Amino acid sequence: MELPVASAEELQRLEVARTLLLKVHRALLEAERVRYEKARGRIENNSAFLQLVINDPWFDWLRPMAQMVLLIDERTSDKKSPLGRDEARALLDRARALLKADPDGDAFQRLYADALQHSPALAVIARQVSTVLRG
Template identity: 45%
Template sequence: MSFTYSPGNLPFQRLRDVRGALLQLHKALLHSERDRYERFHGRIRSKGEFFQLVVQDEWFSWLRPFSQFIVQIDEALSAKEPITLHQANELLDEARSLVSPDEAGTNREQRYYQAIQRDPNIALMHADVSRLLSKNK
């Protein structure tokens, strides 16, 4: 028997909850990285300039997997064909991997680790996402 998305199914609701928490975390990470970038390179003058930096500058490249993953969840949840339980669980597994900081890991893992260390709000958001992802694995 194959389950498909319905609002009452726990893995699907958890995926929606994780998506919301990741979106808030992503916004906080962008804000934190903007502050760091401005300390090194001077003030970013506009939202358009900031957007271009986020999309093109190497400084922000480690955040792109977060952006892409949130879009991936959105697409899965709004697709014409409902996602299966297996697909929902795969996305949750991918989210666990995405939010795995590592002081000695890949650039993304290291930068994420550093952001958690320097910003208590990011640390709290990381804990929230991790809590959501650890429920009933």
């Protein structure tokens, strides 16, 4: 028995969520760059920053966000194995769980909660993505 594929509405919701997750990720990168530079000095340029994001453990906590966006990209573009309705809902649930700011949670949740406290712009974007993820 074949499982029902995700509806156009569910795919659209995932696309909007993905776009907003990218905005959150960019805002987190900007906030983390400021925090890093305060602690360790100015980063020379964007190329050096990219290398730090990829290789420096300081930025490891941001990986779950990037992985979530990549997972949405992979599953929504897979023509051989179309995204199922249940999987689409599960992706939205995972994204919602990831963005749970919790001072007592895992590394991402703790640092995300801290970033939300220090960046009003990030808080606005986070509210938008939360609304989309709730449906």
